Amino acid sequence: MIVAAVSGVSDVNGAANVTLIRGADLVAAPWKNGGGVTREVAAFPARQPGDAPGDFMWRVSVADVAQAGPFSRFDGVDRTLALLSGAGMLLDEMDGASVVKTHALTQQLDIARFDGEARIDARLVDGATRDFNLMVRRDVARGEVEVWRAGAQLRALDGDVVLLFCASGAITVTLMGGDAQARKLDSGDTLRIDAADALACTLTDDGADDGAVLAVRIRYTR
The missing domain is CATH 2.60.120.10 (Jelly Rolls)
Structure with missing residues (x-):
C-alpha cells in the first residue's frame, strides 16, 4: 500500500x-468496430447520452482493447496512453502505407503521447490489453x-x-x-x-x- x-x-x-x-462503478461502452470497450472515468463538460465522441474539453477513460485495428481520429486533440495490463500494444503512426513512427507500450505504465489527428494502427503484442487514456483539446x-x-x-x-x-x-x-x-x-x-x-x-x-x-x-x- x-x-x-x-x-x-x-x-x-x-x-x-x-x-x-x-472503478467498479464505471460503465463499459462497446466500440462501434467491436475492437474493445471503453469506461469513461471523467470528462469536462460532463458528457450526456447521445453526445458525439469528440464533445469534450478533456476526457479520461480506461479501454480494453481486444483486437488490432485503427484508432479513431480526434482532430485538435492531444492524446496520452498508458498501459495498465496485458502484454501491450505497438502503435504505428502511418503516412499513407508507410510507418513514420511506432509507439511501443510493452511494459506496465509505459506511456505514449501523440496527436489525435494522426493515423494510428494498433498491433497487439500477445492478446488483449487495458490502457489508460487522456484526451485534451489543445485549443x-x-x-x-x-x-x-x-x-x-x-x-x-x-x-x-x-x-x-x-x-x-x-x-x-x-x-x-x-x-x-x-x-x-x-x-x-x-x-x-x-x-x-x-x-x-x-x-x-x-x-x-x-x-x-x-x-x-x-x-x-x-
Missing part, C-alpha cells in the same frame, strides 16, 4: 472540490500524465483539475489543508480534485511495493 499525503489544495472557500470515483487546455511510485520525493503539481488514478495496488490519499480526510483507492479508483491550484504530494510504501498512481494535471488555457 502507498500512502499519499497531499497538501496545498484549496478553492475560494479554503477546500478543494474532491470526488472519489470508484482550450493542456494535460500531463505522470507515474508516481513509492519513494518519490515531494511533488508539486499545479492544475485546474488533478486526477489521481490508482493503476495498481491499494493507495491511501490524504488531503491536507481544508480537507484532511483520508481516502483509500483500490486499483481502478480515481480521486478527482477540482481547483487544485498548488498540489504537493509525497508517496510512502508499507512494504507491499506494488502500488502505482497515474497523476493527471489539466490546466485550462482560456
Whole structure:
C-alpha cells in the first residue's frame, strides 16, 4: 500500500472540490468496430447520452482493447496512453502505407503521447490489453500524465483539475489543508480534485511495493 499525503489544495472557500470515483462503478461502452470497450472515468463538460465522441474539453477513460485495428481520429486533440495490463500494444503512426513512427507500450505504465489527428494502427503484442487514456483539446487546455511510485520525493503539481488514478495496488490519499480526510483507492479508483491550484504530494510504501498512481494535471488555457 502507498500512502499519499497531499497538501496545498484549496478553492475560494479554503477546500478543494474532491470526488472519489470508484472503478467498479464505471460503465463499459462497446466500440462501434467491436475492437474493445471503453469506461469513461471523467470528462469536462460532463458528457450526456447521445453526445458525439469528440464533445469534450478533456476526457479520461480506461479501454480494453481486444483486437488490432485503427484508432479513431480526434482532430485538435492531444492524446496520452498508458498501459495498465496485458502484454501491450505497438502503435504505428502511418503516412499513407508507410510507418513514420511506432509507439511501443510493452511494459506496465509505459506511456505514449501523440496527436489525435494522426493515423494510428494498433498491433497487439500477445492478446488483449487495458490502457489508460487522456484526451485534451489543445485549443482550450493542456494535460500531463505522470507515474508516481513509492519513494518519490515531494511533488508539486499545479492544475485546474488533478486526477489521481490508482493503476495498481491499494493507495491511501490524504488531503491536507481544508480537507484532511483520508481516502483509500483500490486499483481502478480515481480521486478527482477540482481547483487544485498548488498540489504537493509525497508517496510512502508499507512494504507491499506494488502500488502505482497515474497523476493527471489539466490546466485550462482560456
